[in-house]
Amino acid sequence: MDAVIAVPEPRNEPVRDYAPGSAQQASLAARLRTLASERIDLPMTIAGAQRMAGGHRIDVVQPHRHAHVLGVTGNATAADAQAAVAAAKEAAPAWRRLSFEDRAAIFLRAADLLAGTWRDTLNAATMLGQSKTCLQAEIDAACELIDFLRFNVAFGRRLLAEQPLSSPGVWNQFDHRPLEGFVYAITPFNFTAIAANLPAAPALLGNTVVWKPGATQQFSAHFTMRLFEAAGLPPGVINMVTGDGIAVSDVALADADLAGIHFTGSTRVFQHLWKTVGENISRYRTYPRLVGETGGKDFVFAHASADADALHTALIRGAFEYQGQKCSAASRAYVPRSLWEGGLRDRLAATAESLTYGDVADFGNFGGAVIDARSFARNSDALDRIRKSAECTVVAGGTADDSEGWFVRPTVVEGTDPTHEIFTTEYFGPILGVHVYDDARWRETLTQAESAAPYALTGSIFATDRQIVAEASESLRFAAGNFYINDKPTGAVVGQQPFGGGRASGTNDKAGSWHNLARWISPRTIKETFAAPTDHRYPHMG
Ligand SMILES: NC(=O)c1ccc[n+]([C@@H]2O[C@H](COP(=O)([O-])OP(=O)(O)OC[C@H]3O[C@@H](n4cnc5c(N)ncnc54)[C@H](O)[C@@H]3O)[C@@H](O)[C@H]2O)c1
Ligand SMILES: N[C@@H](CCC=O)C(=O)O
Numbered sequence: 001m002d003a004v005i006a007v008p009e010p011r012n013e014p015v016r017d018y019a020p021g022s023a024q025q026a027s028l029a030a031r032l033r034t035l036a037s038e039r040i041d042l043p044m045t046i047a048g049a050q051r052m053a054g055g056h057r058i059d060v061v062q063p064h065r066h067a068h069v070l071g072v073t074g075n076a077t078a079a080d081a082q083a084a085v086a087a088a089k090e091a092a093p094a095w096r097r098l099s100f101e102d103r104a105a106i107f108l109r110a111a112d113l114l115a116g117t118w119r120d121t122l123n124a125a126t127m128l129g130q131s132k133t134c135l136q137a138e139i140d141a142a143c144e145l146i147d148f149l150r151f152n153v154a155f156g157r158r159l160l161a162e163q164p165l166s167s168p169g170v171w172n173q174f175d176h177r178p179l180e181g182f183v184y185a186i187t188p189f190n191f192t193a194i195a196a197n198l199p200a201a202p203a204l205l206g207n208t209v210v211w212k213p214g215a216t217q218q219f220s221a222h223f224t225m226r227l228f229e230a231a232g233l234p235p236g237v238i239n240m241v242t243g244d245g246i247a248v249s250d251v252a253l254a255d256a257d258l259a260g261i262h263f264t265g266s267t268r269v270f271q272h273l274w275k276t277v278g279e280n281i282s283r284y285r286t287y288p289r290l291v292g293e294t295g296g297k298d299f300v301f302a303h304a305s306a307d308a309d310a311l312h313t314a315l316i317r318g319a320f321e322y323q324g325q326k327c328s329a330a331s332r333a334y335v336p337r338s339l340w341e342g343g344l345r346d347r348l349a350a351t352a353e354s355l356t357y358g359d360v361a362d363f364g365n366f367g368g369a370v371i372d373a374r375s376f377a378r379n380s381d382a383l384d385r386i387r388k389s390a391e392c393t394v395v396a397g398g399t400a401d402d403s404e405g406w407f408v409r410p411t412v413v414e415g416t417d418p419t420h421e422i423f424t425t426e427y428f429g430p431i432l433g434v435h436v437y438d439d440a441r442w443r444e445t446l447t448q449a450e451s452a453a454p455y456a457l458t459g460s461i462f463a464t465d466r467q468i469v470a471e472a473s474e475s476l477r478f479a480a481g482n483f484y485i486n487d488k489p490t491g492a493v494v495g496q497q498p499f500g501g502g503r504a505s506g507t508n509d510k511a512g513s514w515h516n517l518a519r520w521i522s523p524r525t526i527k528e529t530f531a532a533p534t535d536h537r538y539p540h541m542g
Contacts, residue, residue, distance in 0.1 A: 048235025064405035075243030081251035091236025110231035129219030131368030144193035147494035178206030181259030260289035296457030303463035318488035352396035379429035457501030
């Protein structure tokens, strides 16, 4: 078709509230019961074919009831990885020849399916496999993923429209090529939407992908792959391999056609991948694009002029929603003594103690369990150290129990030393460190907080005094890629707060924005001259 096609104008997907007695809650509860009653195979998908990975078997369980196995997956071997890389290469020519509109239609259809008949399935899988409450699943597996799919099409269309100037007699064009080679997408356990977006965004722009989800997210990743297929994704465009990824990296990072890594996860793993690419740099046909969004130690800085009610709610939601397992979670707070001793400490402690963590299929619970035994050990070991530390006072929580699920209680710790590990280390659990400062020392405290941790992902300032807001915003300019004024540091919405951070938090390529999509194209500049010169001599030569 000869036309410049407009794409549908995206709007953020409305969030359902699943109120008690609603048809929405009843329908989701029914899907939860069905998925929990089955024990399914969680295979790889390579060139459109499903088969179990060749390595050892891994049980995928409900974190809040770890004896309950939802499905069984396998660890991908080097042979599995080679098959996935080969399938991505094989599918590439036909996929990149399809028009942008044809590719976009597949992902727009996936968004519509997810907004409709697939919504309960992906939400229920995310609740059971990742221990999210219905609201936390809804804002992730439904709304954020629908938004990624729809907004990326609009951002992609805008990128393709970007063309160079042409002077008289010349026509200059950008050919927005996909990368030359395959993209390796490696995704974290904590967001179903991120896991889906990391392979989908490069694929939209004509790349083919090897996707390695986190093993503990494999239950919802399985249904995400089925959703893409239902939307018409051709075989080989996204090839999903399962397990820990070690053998997959051995193969993919050594391949001459590795064109990019799209990673979200811990800083440690991303640095390992980057170093390996560096060691292999002379093997590659082209320099691989390295996009990684990684860890955080996200802060809330409160000034004495802050609204105490808003601050209290932001700390509770920011630190303890999804058990503190958002990369954006508030895990360190700086609070003036007047507010802390004026009631905030007691209120925060009482609310934290009242939060119910339990089975997420019980819609009355505020949260669930942390993801696995490794996370439980990391958090309970930290609590042991905190309890023994002379610089720390546990104000709420401080306990953990893994007898049925990997439960860590919402914990508030007052710390006198702002260089203590509670202000510098990412625990990825429900532990909030609070440093209480003398009101007059807010500026020194702000300066210390700015670089207390190596990360720079999210952060908030709470103040009603505009001078303070302006000064803090300037002083903290490089301390967070997503900065919030009088709001919690979590809950970024696609198209509204493009997400990502700097320093040890990543390459800040802003998932769900044109900035990220630009990393998955390699423009070719074409100059055509209509009346080419036919005399090599210049006028100044006489
Ligand atoms: N900045 C962001 O946008 C963002 C978003 C979500 C999560 N995170 C971060 O992710 C972390 C939590 O997620 P996680 O526990 O899944 O992270 P992780 O780093 O443990 O794992 C991430 C992925 O890397 C894989 N992996 C590990 N070693 C590998 C290797 N050698 N080769 C290939 N794959 C390998 C894992 O299996 C998983 O799929 C936290 O640090 C959190 O801050 C960041
Ligand atoms: N984008 C999410 C966090 C993603 C990381 O886990 C938020 O803004 O809360």
